[in-house]
Amino acid sequence: MNLESLYQEIILDHYKHPRGQGLLDSPLGSAHHVNPTCGDELTVQVGVGSAGGLVVGYEGQGCSISQASASVMSELVSGHSVQDAETFRLAFIEMMHAKGTGEPDEEVLGDAVAFAGVAKFPARIKCALLGWMALQDAEIQSGLLTNQSEEHSP
Amino acid sequence: MSLDVVRIKKDFPLLSRTVRDGKELVYLDSGATSQKPYQVLDAERAFYETSYAAVHRGAHALAEEATIHYEDARSAIAGFIGAAPSNIVFTKNATEALNLCAYAFSNATSLSRQGAGSRSIDPRFILKPSDSIVISEMEHHANLVPWQELCAKTGATLRWFSLDDEGRLDLSNMDTLIDSTTKVVSIVHQSNILGTVNPVRAIMDRAHEVGAVGIVDGCQSVPHMPVDIASVGADLLMWSGHKMLGPTGIGCLYGTSEILDAMPPFLTGGSMIEMVSIETSTFAPAPQKFEAGTPMVAQAVGLAAGVRYLEEIGMDEVAEHEAALTDHTLSVLTAIPGVRIIGPSTTFERGSTISFVVDGLHPHDVGQVLDNLGVAVRVGHHCAWPTCRRFGVPATTRISPYIYNDESDIDRAAAGIIAAQEFFGVAP
Ligand SMILES: Cc1ncc(COP(=O)(O)O)c(C=O)c1O
Numbered sequence: 001m002n003l004e005s006l007y008q009e010i011i012l013d014h015y016k017h018p019r020g021q022g023l024l025d026s027p028l029g030s031a032h033h034v035n036p037t038c039g040d041e042l043t044v045q046v047g048v049g050s051a052g053g054l055v056v057g058y059e060g061q062g063c064s065i066s067q068a069s070a071s072v073m074s075e076l077v078s079g080h081s082v083q084d085a086e087t088f089r090l091a092f093i094e095m096m097h098a099k100g101t102g103e104p105d106e107e108v109l110g111d112a113v114a115f116a117g118v119a120k121f122p123a124r125i126k127c128a129l130l131g132w133m134a135l136q137d138a139e140i141q142s143g144l145l146t147n148q149s150e151e152h153s154p
Numbered sequence: 155m156s157l158d159v160v161r162i163k164k165d166f167p168l169l170s171r172t173v174r175d176g177k178e179l180v181y182l183d184s185g186a187t188s189q190k191p192y193q194v195l196d197a198e199r200a201f202y203e204t205s206y207a208a209v210h211r212g213a214h215a216l217a218e219e220a221t222i223h224y225e226d227a228r229s230a231i232a233g234f235i236g237a238a239p240s241n242i243v244f245t246k247n248a249t250e251a252l253n254l255c256a257y258a259f260s261n262a263t264s265l266s267r268q269g270a271g272s273r274s275i276d277p278r279f280i281l282k283p284s285d286s287i288v289i290s291e292m293e294h295h296a297n298l299v300p301w302q303e304l305c306a307k308t309g310a311t312l313r314w315f316s317l318d319d320e321g322r323l324d325l326s327n328m329d330t331l332i333d334s335t336t337k338v339v340s341i342v343h344q345s346n347i348l349g350t351v352n353p354v355r356a357i358m359d360r361a362h363e364v365g366a367v368g369i370v371d372g373c374q375s376v377p378h379m380p381v382d383i384a385s386v387g388a389d390l391l392m393w394s395g396h397k398m399l400g401p402t403g404i405g406c407l408y409g410t411s412e413i414l415d416a417m418p419p420f421l422t423g424g425s426m427i428e429m430v431s432i433e434t435s436t437f438a439p440a441p442q443k444f445e446a447g448t449p450m451v452a453q454a455v456g457l458a459a460g461v462r463y464l465e466e467i468g469m470d471e472v473a474e475h476e477a478a479l480t481d482h483t484l485s486v487l488t489a490i491p492g493v494r495i496i497g498p499s500t501t502f503e504r505g506s507t508i509s510f511v512v513d514g515l516h517p518h519d520v521g522q523v524l525d526n527l528g529v530a531v532r533v534g535h536h537c538a539w540p541t542c543r544r545f546g547v548p549a550t551t552r553i554s555p556y557i558y559n560d561e562s563d564i565d566r567a568a569a570g571i572i573a574a575q576e577f578f579g580v581a582p
Contacts, residue, residue: 003526003577012578038518038534039548061548063518064578127518 006121007064010114014068019075024057029142033134035126040066044134046142053079054144058131065115065124070131072112077135082144088112089132096125157467157475159560165191165463166558177528180563185346185374185507185554186532187396190460194399197459198452209451210425210442224451227458228441231406234461235372235391236382241414243407243441244449248373249296251392251407252340254444255369256300258417259338260307265418276416278337278367283309287338288331288366290315290323290352291544292345295537297371301340310337317544321348321497328360336366343375343386344505347538347550348497349480351375351505358387367413373397378476378505378556380469389413398464400457404450414440421446464557472557476506479555479564483508486568487553491582492575496545509536509550512571514580517551523574524551529567 027045034041040062047055056074060067073092077085092112095104096119104113118128139145163169166189173179181189201223207216209224225239232242245251262279287301291314305312313331315323323341332339339361344351354370361368370388375381377398383391390413395404409417419426419437426446428436437443464472480501487493492513498504512520521533532552535542542549553567575581 003523006522007577016579039539039542040516040518041548063516065518121522124518124522 005117006124008114008117010072010111011064011068014071014111015064018067018071020056020071020078021059021074022057023059024055027057027138027142028144029138029140031134031137031141033130033137035062035066035130037126038063040127040130042066042070042130042134044070044131044138046135046138046144048144049079051079052081054082054085055079056135058134060130062130063124063127065118066127066130069112069115069128070134072110072115073131073135076110076112082139085135085139086145089136092132093129095119096129156471157557159558162467163558165193167192167195169558173528173530174526177526180529180559180566182553182555182559182563182567183530183532184377184397184556184559185536185552187402188377188399188556189558190399190401190456191463193463194401194456194459198401198456201452201455206452209449220451223455224449227454230458230461231454232408234465235376235408236384237408238411240439240441241408241411243409243414243444244454245392245405245407245444246403246450247396247405248371248392248394249405251405252296252369252371253300254407254420255338255340255367255390255392255417256304257420260304261418261420263308275418278365279417281308281310281337284335285310285337286313286333286335287311287340288313288315288336288361289340290342291317292321292323292348292350292538292541293340293342294346294371294373295539296373297340297342297369298540301338311335315341317348317541320499321345321350321545322503323350323352325353325356328357332357332360332364332366334364336361336364338369339366340369340371342371342373343381343391344378344507345497345538345541346374346507347509347536347541347552349504349507349509350498351379351503353503355385355387358389362387374505374507377464379473383408395453395457395460398457399460401453404453404457406457407444409440411440414444417444419443419446423447425449467557475557476555477501479559479561480504480506480508482561483553483555483564486564487571490568490571490575492580493571496547496550506556507552507554509552511547511550512575512580513582515574515578517549519578520551520571520574523577524567524570527566527570527573529563529570531567 024045030045032043042060045057049055091108205219207220209221229239232239358368370391372391372393376393391408396402423446496509517533
């Protein structure tokens, strides 16, 4: 087990240079999630852009995994439909529960496949999921997503 | 350093294992829970193999033997803090002991509202909305949340001592904070996050001046320093067995005879009664009054073996060893640029739980790099979230050594911190 398998270059890069950070002027929905075991916090907001795709804002403090994951998440879903965002989210959750086995779909997940190694560190899975869970809540808040998903955080 | 750490380490089988692809384990998380020596494991196993049965019931030979083992364990554990066996109640852990205390107040309050019938309720435990409960800003959630809940149920007000920048209690307003409205003062002896050792005697004395019940959370003091209950001056003091070489599933609550008699029970049912009819019951005297159901007998036997192990070393020697390790830890940590200690910066009235933050690095990431090198530390808010808020940090990394650690362990942690700074490119 080496550190590099957890902290991929892409993750460190997003941690140091977060993309799309900041809150929205007039969000349709907003969710504040905390990781009660370590105190990491994240607010995720959603809105709809002029072209009809999702607009995502976020702000928080926490470890490299939670903050980089929020950055990658915002980049991945921004401009996409709520339906696409669900596909990304479910694929990400599946990757987190794969215990490091199986091949994550880079076509779907893009940069987010860098988090595959996190699945081998059970204590960090929650960190990686924080942004995605907050996204789902913000979407439900906004009415863009109905609360019928049977997926739950671990 | 006076302890023979090499010899002590050999008593702890787990400490010889490796982690993360063959790395030698350095265990520096004893503030969360300690490892167990053979002496404790063997005592528990021997009890199950030779004398196990239900205690305090049944008249057969095994039941008698098991009861003797259980009560001998109580005596040994009581003696460890200079108490009499009848003043020690076994609970699941310190958290349960603190809830037992808080529930004494809420049970007394609701019983008095109902009109307690023939039962006499000690007015010290009945809370009114004009009453106050005093804690501090450095409490573990176990000594905070039960009091918040008690306030919510009774309307009483929660007050707290605030902290100075060194992580010590600000006692300047003690006489107004603890006043005639105060019914409970509950303070940690040694902070699990800051390491601060509090002047609990003076605080307990002030509590008694106003007629309040004085409680001390001894979770981080009893395992690490000589604690003589008479000099602490608390009415109630609790700690967990698992942090002092004992098994999980057993905590201890000390109470003065007078207080234990006056407190209504927490859990009720079998083993804690005197007489039961279909309408009503009376309760056994303490400690049985607080030990409902089948107790944790084997755990008590194991913990007593842990107590004997520590007594053989000597608690003065344990404290001296930890003071030397704390001194070493503070100096190697402060020598690393970018590392800041959260808590007192010297060993003066300070124990060996040592929290710190590293500029530009989140504690989770520091802990991950240390873990990768085989060094186990705690990261997070250490169940003391308000304390983290006070110091403006979301979390800390904590080193907490014990009798089986030496300076080389601390040095490996320090090397790990530097490695983390390098890995993340944040070395100043
Ligand atoms: C100061 C303090 N109080 C209370 C507790 C709670 O102990 P337990 O979790 O064993 O009930 C702890 C341990 O985590 C502690 O360090």
